[in-house]
Amino acid sequence: MPKTARFTLTRSVEQDHYRLYEHGHLLLDADSASWFTWLTTHTSFSFRGRNGPFNLLKETRKKSGEGYWYAYQRQGKRIAKRYVGRSAELSTTRLEEIGRAFQKRQTLEASTWHERKWMHTEAIEQTLQAQDAEHAAAMIDHYLTGRGFDDMQDLSTLRNWLEQLPDDILSRYPLLCLHYAQVLAVSIEPEQLSASILEQIDTLLQMADTCWRAEGNLARLGEVYAFRAYLTMRQGTQEQTIAYASQALRWLPLESQHWRGVCLNFLGSRALSCGQLTEATALLQEALTIWTNLHHPHGARSCMLLLATIYCEQGVLQHAAACYRRVVQEAREVGDREDLIPALLGLAQTSYKSNDMETAEQVAQEAWDASEQWQNQELLLRSTSMLVQIWSLRGPKALVQQRLTALQARFFTRPELFTSLQLILQTFGLDREAPQRVMANLEPLSQQEQRVLHLLVAELSYPEIARELVVSINTIKTHVNSIYRKLNVHSRREARAVVQHLHLTSTENHRKPISSSCKNHERR
Structure with missing residues (x-):
């Protein structure tokens, strides 16, 4: 590799074009007539471009006497060399193209090194940086194969990778399509899933479905249908959820434990809502075994909540209370309000049925406080109904009225909840003179x-x-x-x-x- 030349072609950031310097002194602007004339009379210079520096050397052919320029760049322990062209072809556009080629080669070599060292994440990042989408897709597919979606820790990184792949490449990798759809779905709240995002998810699932049907890969098709069941459940279309979950279970092998557990949960919940308690118990106990074996606490808690409901329906209150207490304990430890509040309400209900009113009120109040803090209207109303039900049976009457007045005072600034509260009070015959009780606690207006x-x-x-x-x-x-x-x-x-x-x-x-x-x- 030649030594650094005394001439340097450097990009001017302010004026966004290149200029040639000799030992720091400006000589001329690149891409000008003077520039191309200069190239014919000189044999070397250094280029400082957007994608890093490299040196250029002109080699003269003995037979023709014509000069050809070559670029050199040190990459690790080796010197990389690339043909650039004749003097008339050395525009700054051509030089930047050479710079990008050097950078891509260096990035791919770094990617290969990381891959050999089992540093898959670094290798994928380097390959994407080199804009080699085909190679990157193959590496991501290899990385995801054998990993369940639930094993992915950094979904934002996975989403960033997949967003850089064009659709024509994605369509050839069904596993990437499925994971991309899953990342989009779980990284957005259900109420924020726009029509365009849902359409994108459906397109990705269709691409995965088409590939795996062509291959006859029923096991993977089962994963697609299980995920569709999850999507339709979030959208509230129960019939479609059950249809997808049932078909998924027919295709999913026993090894696909995670998705089998998801589908069993859906089917067990549906059987419970239809009053088929024996079938629901069998489905949910199978699902609970799966979640326990997978060390998946959230899945296990969702099963225990449903099983506790079944035990309540069957009048086995001790079993129900045991399930609820276990969920409450685990949910408290991890701060999972989604499981904690329903479990508290269930425990309050079992305590109420067991005539342990003190425990019932204490637990229901905790559920109410958590619901208000979480600003979950549905759970707040359920907690309110439970508290009012307990208060209506506990005296003295003056204390009950005091509590109801305080509750109404907290609700009346929220019209969407105040009307529901009045209906709850009417159910228990406690709604008379409600506004007057609240009014009595207001500071008077001038x-x-x-x-x-x-x-x-x-x-x-x-x-x-x-x-x-x-x-x-x-x-x-x-x-x-x-x-x-x-x-x-x-x-x-x-x-x-x-x-x-x-x-x-x-x-x-x-x-x-x-x-x-x-x-x-x-x-x-």
Whole structure:
């Protein structure tokens, strides 16, 4: 390899073009007439491009006397050499092309070294960096073969790899298609799965299905159908879930433990919902054995929750309580609210049926607190219903009313929940005078705050309210902050909900008094 030449062709970042320097002194701009003339009279220079440096040397043929340029780059212990062209062909575009070729070769060699050292992740990264998608796809396929999807720890890395592969290459690797679909599905919350993402997932599954059908690979087709069962379950289409899960179990071999466990869970849950308790028990116990053998705690907990429900249906409360306690203990240890709250509610129900009201209330209250913290409306309402059911049987009546009032005060700023709470109270005959009980705990509003509240819920802006009451906007802001504090709300929408549910005012006529109950309370 030649020594570094005194001439250097360097890219100017500011002006985004190349210039030739001699010992740091500017000579000329590249790609100009002067540049190509210079090449005919010189034999070497150094290039500093986007993809790293290399040196160029001109070799003259003895017979023709014509000069040809070659590029040299040190790569580890060896010198790489590439033909560049005649002087008239040495544009900066051609030189950058040579730089990319050097970089690709170096990256692929690094990838091969990592692969030999069983450093698969590094090898794949290097191959993708070299933009060798075909080779990268084969390496990722080899890496995933023999690994279950559940064994993957870094899904973001896998997704990054697969996103770099073009569809025409992906379509030849069905395992990559299946894993890509799985990564897309589990990395996005169910409510955030857009139509475009679902379409992309379906396309990937169709490509995997087509390849494996052509190969007659029923075991892999079983994995596709098991995953489709999982997808349709998340979308709430139970009939389709059962159809996919049933077909998957017919194809999946006994070795495909994970996907068999998933399908058995679905079928066991369906049998339970249909009242087929014996069949449900058999399916779920088989699934529980699989999850236990796989050391898959979440799968085991989901089975135990369903089995506990069966035991409750059969009246075997001790077995049910044991299942619920085990799930509660394990879910607490790992912070899994998705399993913890249903288990707490189940344990509260078994304690209630066993007439252990103190334990039932304690556990139901824990479920309620966890549901509120998680902001899960369904579980919050279930927890509320359980608490109200327990309170309705426990005295004294004054304490029950106090608790109900406190509960309603926390709900009435959330109209989507307050209506459901009223239905729960009606079920237990506890809904009479609910608004008045809540109203009694509110700090009274001043006459001016009542006027501002009327206008606020009538959708007037702050400047409009200020003009109506002949005060400054800052005064209105002060009144609004005071109103929000007294009503325990944080927005105009929540204030309107309080007004509607407690009948504080009519939004149709903001000049009417706020209500007789509020006035009487203020006088007190």
